[in-house]
Amino acid sequence: MKEAVRRAHPFMPNSVDSIKQELLQELGIDSVEALFEQIPASHRVAGTFNFPPTLSAEVELNRHISTLLAKNQSCESHLSFLGGGCWQHYVPAVCQEIMSRSEFLTPVWGTPSSDHGRNQVWFEFNSQLGELIAADMVGMPVYSWGCATGHAIRMASRLTGRHKVLLPRILDPERRAVIANYCEPEEMPSHIAMVDIASDPATGALDLADLKKHLDESVAAVYLETPNYLGIIETQAEEIAAMARAAGAETIVGVDPLSLGILKAPGDYGADIIVGSTQPMGVPMSCGGGLGGFIASRDEPRYAHEYPTLMLSIADTAREGEVGFSMALMHQSSYGSREDGKDWTGNSTYLHAIAGAVYLSLLGPEGMRELGELIIQRAHYAAQRLNTVEGISVPRQQGFFKEFVVNFDGVGKSVAEINAALLERGIFGGIDLTETFPELGRSALYCVTELHTQTDIDHLANTLQEVCS
Amino acid sequence: MKEAVRRAHPFMPNSVDSIKQELLQELGIDSVEALFEQIPASHRVAGTFNFPPTLSAEVELNRHISTLLAKNQSCESHLSFLGGGCWQHYVPAVCQEIMSRSEFLTPVWGTPSSDHGRNQVWFEFNSQLGELIAADMVGMPVYSWGCATGHAIRMASRLTGRHKVLLPRILDPERRAVIANYCEPEEMPSHIAMVDIASDPATGALDLADLKKHLDESVAAVYLETPNYLGIIETQAEEIAAMARAAGAETIVGVDPLSLGILKAPGDYGADIIVGSTQPMGVPMSCGGGLGGFIASRDEPRYAHEYPTLMLSIADTAREGEVGFSMALMHQSSYGSREDGKDWTGNSTYLHAIAGAVYLSLLGPEGMRELGELIIQRAHYAAQRLNTVEGISVPRQQGFFKEFVVNFDGVGKSVAEINAALLERGIFGGIDLTETFPELGRSALYCVTELHTQTDIDHLANTLQEVCS
């Protein structure tokens, strides 16, 4: 749409000729061009820009973007069973309300006084998360679970001076790819070797014999997850942590916080460093833009001094009896010490911590329990139901939380074909594992949460029956 | 869904047995039932309630309501040309942002200090509206344009002691039905007779000869609208007002505020009382739930003392140079004087005034002009385009603002049939006038706003061509 006359831009209060003239006069120059004198002419853009039309009219912009978005199909318009690292959980309206408050949306970095409310929310998130996972020390959030794991492994390497990490073979390929970058290629002097630990094919739990085989004094850390990528609750966590400790290695546990209303807290079975995702706690998926990760540990200087994250502490103020909040241990961050800091930090996913604080407050101890119970019951119901469909089997009927593997070897179609057929019927089938876990045959990872009613699950089963026959 | 155990309700912090017990103990009673002693047993509910299941889990409630709403088709999912008393205009995001602030959503009635911010926004709405319509006195909003007109007619009747009002024949039937109740049936002693004034069939403007015929000393008020229900800009407004004044009657003008970036302000052509809708100014339609009305006038005690609305005034505070806001003339309201007050007032549409204040600030003088120009151009373009469709005519090609009459006499189908066919193709056709204005033949009222691009209008024309052939 052409612009007939130049008009001040709504986002720029000084986009008015009279103001610009006034400023130029104050500076004693004729044109703003003079102010760019530092930039040599040969550095200036030559040629033109091929830019789409300006949509400074909100009515047009809104139409354009909403028309774009309307081309998507979502987990609201469709029934989705996708999980595996980003999960569709219910986001309470109060989380959205608080997270979208202008006061929380817009700040950067003020003083402990000007940021007081926001800092308190952050502290309340860390404190509630600490209760959930049983850890006294929680760092400010990082980008994702994978990034948290990467940092945790590097912390363990620095703590132990060792350069090997043992990881479960059953691991989200996305997360594994992230971790790999943190462990550096072998050419680098501080390379950390990644060694896979097998799983018991029957139970999906970590193979302790294989673990024992690899667990020696070169190992900086044993990393385990519960529930793991395939949804399995690791029952030997305490034993594994003890083995690691005996070998002088750190135990890093990755955990789904929403399981902890009913599952034991990692801090209570020997985890040294605890990581996981913040996304399930009140943050919409946003195609993966809802991710966030946390790093926590016991409150010991040994750990505290290896955190790459910012560390927010409660503190006294100048007024007797009043508390405030401020960053601690800044000097060890990259802001404080550049390349001598611990890894690096920067803008992260702090707004999600606000949603998380609200989420955990809303649920409280009983809400966490109810949620955990509902998910584990419905997930098992789904596993049972799907197992009855001709050609479909659910190899593990027990010991999982909200995700489980569905096998289609008995169906004459690939998982991709089945998912395509489901999509036609308004269902997003589970993540295809055929290529990433070939040992599982034609399998998919199905995720069932509090959003899936019995009716939804039955509808899935019936549709699969139709699609697979 | 059954509830296994009694659990405290999330909306009720005292829905906890321990608190209820504590309170009962404080009162020295065993059961809350004792507190209802005033109500005779024979008054208490006998029998049971047939109530649907409780949805105290937000995840369930959200699913239920959003599933319900998904059964609707909206003016976003469809291309709509409906107007006629409720209009689809663009609602800027900042209006929604401010209107949904908890601080503005929740208050009732505090002190001038505790309500200060909200009162200031209201005052800013009234002040900006005053500039737009050229009136120094603006009352707090009422329920709707129709209600505003009803009150204005009663004001005129009290001012003149007369009991007749002249209204245009071209009037929204909805609004007319509302006004009729305000004018009371003839059995009532204060009945106000409603007399229709014809329009010039060619131009749609008020028929001055017919007006002159009815305009005598029994007339309390002449009511006119511009643009009127059929979109026509009344060009003789100044003349009509002069005629009314000469007859000792009040001139009440109803106006679409969004036209006033380009159309003359009623206060500048002799309107005594000005009414209209607040809905176009930043309020979504919500199936008519977005309505609101305003009443305004010159700032003369004669008018001021007849307002039924609350009246918010700017005022000095105890601090030198500081201003605050407070209600004025409360004694004349029904709150102040019960049946001796002017009509009545009560909860109204004050939240919409907040949206309106933001809306008018955002648009400013130039935005109002741009908006008005865009609407009048696109509406005329639509009239031209539709007029070219075989069998369809637009009798009046000029002199309207955003709405115009489309005639289908040349098509072998009723408007209802045509609209049904349009609906199948994703278009909500204009309001069917066949029954309400039989003199117009098979006609419909089409509304074109800033939301309708050329592409949309062309699409309508092409679809009508298909449907009508």
Add this chain to the structure above:
Amino acid sequence: WDEPVIMEMGVPGRRGAHFPVAEDAVAEAVGGAAALVPAAMARPERPALPELSEPDILRHYLHLSQETLGMMGISLFGTCTMKYNPRVNERLAARPEMAQLHPKQDPSTLQGLLEGVHNFDLMLRELSGMDQFVFQAAGGADAAYTHTCITRAYHAARGELKQRDQIITSIQSHPCSPATANTAGFEVITLPLDEKGYPSLDALKAAVSDRTAALMINNPDDMGLYNPEIKEWVRIVHEAGGLCFYDHANFNGVMTKIRAAELGFDACMFMLHKTFGVPKGGGGPAVGAYGCSEKLKPYLPGPLVTLDNGRYALTDPGPHSIGKVREYYGNLQQVMKAYAWTRAMGLEGLSEAADISVLLNNYMEKELLKIRGVTRSHPDIDGWRLEMTRYSLEELYEDTGVTVADVQNRMVDFGIDAFWMAHEPWLVPHPFTPEAGEMWSLEDIDYWIAVLRQVSDEAYSNPEIVQTAPHNQAVQKVKVEPLEEPDHWAMTWRAWKRKRGVA
């Protein structure tokens, strides 16, 4: 924030919003806008609106929001039942499938909405015993007005309207009852209270006659007193040929305990923005849900939402309908919020809410009456009150010179928004009427009590601090007295500038 009035802000040329310029083809086809406006009606000058950029406007109104206490603090605004407004309902109502509906859409495109409205109608029927609800009235007073219009139509249909020109109410009814009765053209008869706290049967009998068109009454009243003779009242009015309308503004304490139809009423009204969890918005959009028995159904404003063969329809109530009290169907987005709230509460939740609100009120009463200077209306009427109690600060005023308005202003300094005093006329001097409801925690209620205790202490020890309050607010006490003077009041910035001689 020290926020100027927006009319003083901005710079010429600044823009807060753009609109597109008409497409080339459009402009070519129709020419410039100026040519399309009839010359006589062309606006010669732009309206004198402020000129600001979008970020400035946003910040201005955010500041003003922060200068509004609302339910950020504690508000026990009696007669108005402060409710929790679940934010999920706000988000649902903001969805395009609700917000972007036009009332003239074909009902086939509104099925979900109509289903919700109809379901809620059914729930209100259960709670009231009535046979049909409509939601057109845009507030409680509008529902009272609806009733007066229906009263006219009912008696007109019988040819008795000219004769039946009186509506009876009590001095403790909400002002909207007599006011709407008067607006509808009726003469209002207002019954005084007797020593029991409600009008006597004798007074009623004396008022009733063949001129009686209707009774409009609330029960319990704003003092927490329930008229136990109400069934008898209804019988008497019915016998005289009048209609009986139950103003259920004070429903919160009796939800699920009594039903209007079982008491004999012909019609009743619920305020969805008070009792049913819809936000008050500072004064609407509101809904006065009007319900009536079969007898009055033909007179209802239309259309009615009905279920016919599995499809929801908008049905004309017929030739006796009063037509409309407001355009279209009512504030249906608010009806949907009320429906959602009521589903979330459930029947048990409603019952529990009534219990808690009555329990808390009596607890408050016990504590408040311990505070120096606080007395209760009708101190001689023993027994428990329902969800409200009316108090008086007469004693405090006599002792200290501190008025109820001073106390109100001072309490705001502690984050407690104004209590309700009483509707006109004040039957007790210096009245105040807090309502605990079910949404405030016991801790909040105790804090409220503690603040009033402190203000009372201040009144007795240092009355000036109370009389000059507020001290911690955005603005100091507003000078309201001059606002009755034409030279001083100013409802717009235009008027203010003119009267102050500002440029």
Add this chain to the structure above:
Amino acid sequence: WDEPVIMEMGVPGRRGAHFPVAEDAVAEAVGGAAALVPAAMARPERPALPELSEPDILRHYLHLSQETLGMMGISLFGTCTMKYNPRVNERLAARPEMAQLHPKQDPSTLQGLLEGVHNFDLMLRELSGMDQFVFQAAGGADAAYTHTCITRAYHAARGELKQRDQIITSIQSHPCSPATANTAGFEVITLPLDEKGYPSLDALKAAVSDRTAALMINNPDDMGLYNPEIKEWVRIVHEAGGLCFYDHANFNGVMTKIRAAELGFDACMFMLHKTFGVPKGGGGPAVGAYGCSEKLKPYLPGPLVTLDNGRYALTDPGPHSIGKVREYYGNLQQVMKAYAWTRAMGLEGLSEAADISVLLNNYMEKELLKIRGVTRSHPDIDGWRLEMTRYSLEELYEDTGVTVADVQNRMVDFGIDAFWMAHEPWLVPHPFTPEAGEMWSLEDIDYWIAVLRQVSDEAYSNPEIVQTAPHNQAVQKVKVEPLEEPDHWAMTWRAWKRKRGVA
């Protein structure tokens, strides 16, 4: 508000949210939840979370929001470019068609999103001259880290990674450049500035060798100084076999004025949450948009969003890809906001924004240097600065004992949020770095200047009022010194209770 920590609030048994109980058929089929949890992993006790009702929780967090200044006040946080965040973009991104997308959905169901991302990629290519952008990096520092990973992959593919173990940067680069280089396993060489305000060509030449893996540099730097020899730098590093990465954190003053690729850089990074109108959210979710030339494309993290035959696809960059720096595709809701913002600004708008930000900065500089105690870094370097200037309060401190932190705290009392001081290491004492940008009105800027002038006056007349600031905030000055001590720091309520011996 005097808002306690939520861990202290509530009453046992209160609920903030319910979840449904499993359907009967589900419970029958699978039994109770307890039986489904392996005994070894059953949680013996509920987590010690607070127990509050929903309205209490809402109010608590609303209070805390009001105790956060954010952009309610004026914030000229330098190096971070405070931007207007259009609320329309927030509403669009909250739509289910964006918020309720799973990253593993079939690309056919993500066409609108991918189209938006691709369109924005094309726009950034225009602005930078690069050939491909990816949005996986969840912040500017993560984009720097992406570059270090790509640097590894690039040299590894040539068999030179063991040899090329150094990354060169300047002392004025953002700390994330050296920090991510170090994390990736490189040795960091930091060049000092010479008297012209940027490192000398000689210093660069001395540093470059066959061990050079890459150069990571910003330009202009945080002092508003532009290195006019940057093309020569790129040539020298390229000749030595290293890669050149342009940290475009300070893009605001040079938008549409220069293009990274035309200066010879191999890659660059834009911070969408700084330059492109995406809210900062107190520290993310953010996006470091990483763009590179064809040369580096094979090493990009995947997948790439590509347009193939009219369909948008998620394409694997191939065997040389570094894999992932974070799961999935990045914070795409933020990318969509940036796309929308950039469409709203348009090319002209971006150019004007750069002009305004530079114009205002120089205006500010002129005014600020009039204030007693304020000096400019490199006072001997004449000429106009770009969109920032670094100042020093050294003189103020020497004269009055008032520190830059004191001034920061005091300015907050006037509704001005903290300015940025400087990244470590401080090259000038008591530094501060305001950035005017394009979103603040001239009135706001003048107010900011006036406040600093007043604080300076206070420092000279009554330093204590500055040193004990803030005075009007939710809390007083926090005692930060003990936070370095294990016995004092407490990152959780658990730790605080333990260390304080609270029950």
